[in-house]
Amino acid sequence: MTVPRTFEAFVAEAAAASVEGWDFSWFEGRATEQRPSWGYARAMGERLARAAAALDVQTGGGEVLASAPKLPPVMVATEGWPPNLAKATTLLQPRGAVVVAASEDAPLPFADGAFDLVTSRHPVSTHWAETARVLRPGGTYFSQQVGPASVFELVEHFLGPQPEEVRNARHPDRARAAAESAGLDVVGLRAERLRVEFLDIGAVVHFLRKVIWMVPGFTVDRYRPQLRSLHERIETEGPFVAHSTRFLIEARKPRP
Secondary structure, rough: OOOOOOHHHHHHHHHHOOOOOOOOHOOOOEEEEEOOOOHHHHHHHEEEEEOOOOOOOOOOOOOHHHHOOOOOOOOOEOOOOOHHHHHHHHHHHHHOOOOEEEEOOOOOOOOOOOOOEEEEOOOOOOOOHHHHHHHHEEEEEEEEOOOOOOOOOHHHHHOOOOOHHHHHOOOOOHHHHHHHHHHOOEEEEEEEEEEEEEEOOHHHEEEEEEEHOOOOOOOOOOOOOHHHHHHHHHHHHEEEEEEEEEEEEEEEEEEO
């Protein structure tokens, strides 16, 4: 007979787990997330195979970029968080990619028109003016981004109801407007709402430790009452269901 795991056991395990990189294999059997229909990694790989010089911004641990079957002759990636920077360097250097330390809000340390393709999966923010600057005329920005009010069923369990300006801060219409303000032509924009299930409270703890902008300043001790009430809800009602939002944007720099 299997003895049910306690709240404290779930929490202790998740609090001790590594959150380095952008690998979500820890969640196997503990959480599920529906994937967008467009298949970002495959579509990114197709574009990389055709590029001469490409930049992957906020590459995380480099896992998504490393999944591309073929990298262009010039391949550069940026990352700002030191643990991810080290992981990305180890993973990508053998593929011939150069990994550069750069924070997400700083100017990109590259010359004007250096790349014909810029990619980014789930950037914390997009520096549109810098993206436009480093693209060659005719070059493309291709990115999957987190959309508005993503997983807010979980966020609001911990933080309470959020104002509309917070819920809509990452709306794809805002991304379109920002891209166009930077002089780019948006040639594709798609959005989807996707089902997420957390099967135990450990998955919630690991998620909030890993995706740090969801509940800023999250610690187990700070949010123990909310964690315990959510644990009891999952034990009684089954998986906690939330919904992530994603959008895919492709923008092109006009030729003179």
